[in-house]
Amino acid sequence: MARKDQSVAPKERVNIVYKPSIEGAEEMVELPLRQLVLGEFSNKPSKLPLEKRQTVSINKDNFNQILKLHDIKISTRVLNRLSNNKNDYIPLELKIQSLHDFEPDNIVRQVPELKRLMELRNALKSLKGPLGNTPEFRRKLDAIVKDPTLRDKLLKDLGIEDKKEH
Helix, strand or coil: CCCCCCCCCCCCCCCEEECCCCCCCCCCEEECCCCCCCCCCCCCCCCCCHHHCCCCCCCCCCHHHHHHHHCEEEEEEEECCCCCCCCCEEEEEEEECCHHHHCHHHHHHHCHHHHHHHHHHHHHHHHHHHHHCHHHHHHHHHHHHHCHHHHHHHHHHHCCCCCCCC
Protein backbone atom coordinates (compact mmCIF):
# COMPACT_ATOMS: atom_id res chain seq x y z
CA MET A 1 0.00 0.00 0.00
CA ALA A 2 1.51 3.34 -1.09
CA ARG A 3 1.70 6.13 1.44
CA LYS A 4 0.34 9.56 0.62
CA ASP A 5 3.71 11.27 0.98
CA GLN A 6 5.55 8.89 -1.39
CA SER A 7 6.34 10.02 -4.92
CA VAL A 8 5.25 7.99 -7.93
CA ALA A 9 8.21 9.26 -9.97
CA PRO A 10 11.16 6.89 -10.49
CA LYS A 11 14.08 7.20 -8.09
CA GLU A 12 16.42 8.23 -10.92
CA ARG A 13 14.54 11.48 -11.43
CA VAL A 14 15.31 14.55 -9.36
CA ASN A 15 12.37 15.09 -7.02
CA ILE A 16 12.07 18.36 -5.14
CA VAL A 17 9.70 18.15 -2.20
CA TYR A 18 8.96 20.80 0.39
CA LYS A 19 6.82 20.99 3.49
CA PRO A 20 4.74 24.14 3.69
CA SER A 21 4.29 25.46 7.19
CA ILE A 22 1.24 27.58 6.49
CA GLU A 23 -1.34 27.42 9.27
CA GLY A 24 0.13 24.22 10.61
CA ALA A 25 -0.26 22.21 7.36
CA GLU A 26 2.12 19.26 7.33
CA GLU A 27 1.39 18.06 3.79
CA MET A 28 4.44 17.56 1.55
CA VAL A 29 4.24 19.12 -1.91
CA GLU A 30 6.28 17.84 -4.86
CA LEU A 31 7.45 20.52 -7.28
CA PRO A 32 7.57 19.81 -11.02
CA LEU A 33 10.99 19.31 -12.57
CA ARG A 34 11.91 22.22 -14.84
CA GLN A 35 15.21 22.63 -16.65
CA LEU A 36 16.83 25.44 -18.57
CA VAL A 37 19.30 24.26 -21.18
CA LEU A 38 21.63 26.82 -22.73
CA GLY A 39 23.26 26.13 -26.04
CA GLU A 40 23.46 26.89 -29.73
CA PHE A 41 21.63 23.97 -31.33
CA SER A 42 20.76 25.46 -34.72
CA ASN A 43 24.36 25.16 -35.96
CA LYS A 44 24.04 28.65 -37.43
CA PRO A 45 25.92 31.72 -36.22
CA SER A 46 23.82 34.28 -34.37
CA LYS A 47 24.55 38.01 -34.35
CA LEU A 48 22.79 38.53 -31.03
CA PRO A 49 24.82 38.20 -27.85
CA LEU A 50 23.78 35.38 -25.54
CA GLU A 51 22.10 37.63 -22.97
CA LYS A 52 19.83 39.21 -25.63
CA ARG A 53 18.59 35.97 -27.16
CA GLN A 54 15.05 34.83 -26.50
CA THR A 55 14.36 31.58 -24.69
CA VAL A 56 12.39 28.91 -26.50
CA SER A 57 9.94 26.84 -24.52
CA ILE A 58 9.98 23.26 -25.78
CA ASN A 59 7.57 20.56 -24.67
CA LYS A 60 6.18 17.33 -26.06
CA ASP A 61 3.39 19.19 -27.88
CA ASN A 62 5.53 21.72 -29.80
CA PHE A 63 8.77 19.76 -30.28
CA ASN A 64 8.17 19.04 -34.00
CA GLN A 65 7.17 22.67 -34.64
CA ILE A 66 10.44 23.87 -33.07
CA LEU A 67 12.45 21.44 -35.19
CA LYS A 68 10.73 22.68 -38.35
CA LEU A 69 11.15 26.33 -37.34
CA HIS A 70 14.92 25.97 -36.91
CA ASP A 71 15.36 24.37 -40.37
CA ILE A 72 17.90 21.81 -39.15
CA LYS A 73 20.11 20.12 -41.74
CA ILE A 74 22.70 17.43 -41.22
CA SER A 75 25.51 17.43 -43.77
CA THR A 76 27.92 14.54 -43.54
CA ARG A 77 29.25 11.61 -45.50
CA VAL A 78 29.10 7.90 -44.77
CA LEU A 79 30.98 4.90 -46.06
CA ASN A 80 29.32 3.52 -49.20
CA ARG A 81 28.54 -0.10 -48.42
CA LEU A 82 26.73 -0.44 -51.76
CA SER A 83 29.95 -0.41 -53.78
CA ASN A 84 32.98 -2.67 -53.63
CA ASN A 85 35.32 0.30 -53.27
CA LYS A 86 36.38 0.51 -49.61
CA ASN A 87 37.19 4.24 -49.87
CA ASP A 88 33.93 5.32 -51.50
CA TYR A 89 31.67 7.68 -49.52
CA ILE A 90 28.09 8.88 -49.98
CA PRO A 91 27.45 12.56 -49.20
CA LEU A 92 24.34 13.08 -47.07
CA GLU A 93 22.17 16.16 -46.71
CA LEU A 94 19.39 15.27 -44.28
CA LYS A 95 16.63 17.74 -43.45
CA ILE A 96 15.15 17.35 -39.98
CA GLN A 97 11.66 18.77 -39.54
CA SER A 98 10.21 16.31 -37.03
CA LEU A 99 11.19 13.32 -34.93
CA HIS A 100 9.78 11.10 -37.69
CA ASP A 101 12.66 12.20 -39.93
CA PHE A 102 14.93 9.97 -37.83
CA GLU A 103 12.96 6.84 -38.77
CA PRO A 104 14.82 4.51 -41.17
CA ASP A 105 12.24 4.81 -43.98
CA ASN A 106 12.38 8.61 -43.89
CA ILE A 107 16.18 8.63 -43.92
CA VAL A 108 16.13 6.29 -46.94
CA ARG A 109 13.84 8.73 -48.80
CA GLN A 110 16.43 11.50 -48.40
CA VAL A 111 19.41 9.47 -49.71
CA PRO A 112 19.12 9.03 -53.51
CA GLU A 113 21.18 5.81 -53.63
CA LEU A 114 19.07 4.18 -50.94
CA LYS A 115 15.84 5.56 -52.39
CA ARG A 116 16.57 3.84 -55.73
CA LEU A 117 17.21 0.55 -53.94
CA MET A 118 13.96 0.90 -51.98
CA GLU A 119 12.02 1.58 -55.20
CA LEU A 120 13.57 -1.52 -56.79
CA ARG A 121 12.68 -3.54 -53.69
CA ASN A 122 9.07 -2.32 -53.79
CA ALA A 123 8.84 -3.12 -57.52
CA LEU A 124 10.09 -6.65 -56.88
CA LYS A 125 7.61 -7.04 -54.01
CA SER A 126 4.72 -5.93 -56.23
CA LEU A 127 5.86 -8.33 -58.96
CA LYS A 128 6.10 -11.15 -56.44
CA GLY A 129 2.56 -10.45 -55.20
CA PRO A 130 0.63 -12.06 -58.07
CA LEU A 131 3.25 -14.77 -58.53
CA GLY A 132 3.25 -15.58 -54.82
CA ASN A 133 -0.35 -16.74 -55.02
CA THR A 134 0.46 -19.52 -57.47
CA PRO A 135 -2.95 -21.27 -57.73
CA GLU A 136 -4.75 -17.98 -58.49
CA PHE A 137 -2.03 -16.97 -60.97
CA ARG A 138 -2.29 -20.37 -62.64
CA ARG A 139 -6.09 -20.05 -62.99
CA LYS A 140 -5.74 -16.60 -64.59
CA LEU A 141 -3.07 -17.87 -66.94
CA ASP A 142 -5.25 -20.85 -67.94
CA ALA A 143 -8.18 -18.50 -68.61
CA ILE A 144 -5.99 -16.34 -70.87
CA VAL A 145 -4.64 -19.35 -72.78
CA LYS A 146 -8.12 -20.82 -73.34
CA ASP A 147 -9.70 -17.55 -74.53
CA PRO A 148 -8.46 -16.81 -78.09
CA THR A 149 -9.07 -13.05 -77.90
CA LEU A 150 -7.22 -12.71 -74.57
CA ARG A 151 -4.43 -14.97 -75.87
CA ASP A 152 -4.02 -12.87 -79.03
CA LYS A 153 -3.98 -9.68 -76.96
CA LEU A 154 -1.30 -11.13 -74.64
CA LEU A 155 0.83 -12.25 -77.57
CA LYS A 156 0.49 -8.84 -79.18
CA ASP A 157 1.44 -7.08 -75.90
CA LEU A 158 4.47 -9.34 -75.56
CA GLY A 159 5.46 -8.70 -79.18
CA ILE A 160 5.15 -12.37 -80.14
CA GLU A 161 3.49 -13.32 -83.42
CA ASP A 162 0.88 -16.05 -83.21
CA LYS A 163 2.13 -18.62 -85.73
CA LYS A 164 -0.86 -20.55 -86.93
CA GLU A 165 -0.23 -23.76 -88.74
CA HIS A 166 -1.73 -24.01 -92.23
